[in-house]
């Protein structure tokens with residue numbers, strides 16, 4: 001069983017720290033885990049070309065396909081983003097726009113026999129999703145909602161924890177998630193819930 005972490009931060013910061021807490025717990029429970037750092041990748045925004053409808057894949061050529069294939073193979077995704085101006089980061093948004101839209105057409109067509117959509121199973125159906133967001137001061141819940149809304153329209157099962165899986169970094173771009181004992185325990189419980197749900201789904 002595979003878990004893919006995706007970090008939307010352009011630096012080695014708090015978001016990556018929290019994602020790694022979750023991945024470490026899941027690795028200890030027997031999952032194969034991998035972290036993709038978007039700072040190492042080039043991902044352009046969706047061109048809105050609709051080429052994926054006909055080609056059954058995104059036709060823009062950059063790091064997208066490599067990451068998308070890992071997303072398809074994973075049983076669970078842990079996706080984390082810093083909050084930039086109240087939002088998830090642009091590269092992560094670009095990845096999610098393209099992954100969500102292009103995957104929809106892998107098993108569906110724009111025009112159906114009945115003239116209306118009948119989505120059925122989609123490539124991400126019943127994969128397990130965990131959102132994490134980190135801000136200096138505010139905006140975590142809005143960015144969290146962006147991630148949760150993406151997951152819920154793409155047929156994921158979203159996991160929570162015993163508190164929101166968000167971090168508050170404090171002043172001057174502090175990288176101090178390692179001092180956040182409450183946050184770490186919330187992330188560890190998130191991992192327990194992912195473990196529980198994925199093992200039930202696979203049973």
Ligand SMILES: Cc1cc2nc3c(=O)[nH]c(=O)nc-3n(C[C@H](O)[C@H](O)[C@H](O)COP(=O)(O)O)c2cc1C
Pocket residue numbers: 009010011012013014015016081082083084085086087134135136137138139169173174175
């Ligand atoms: C361009 C930019 C925009 C930011 N916007 C916000 C914001 O809207 N709200 C906030 O509380 N912090 C904001 N921050 C602070 C970051 O969210 C904070 O430093 C966070 O720890 C970054 O995550 P990271 O440590 O994983 O890189 C911003 C930082 C940058 C660089």
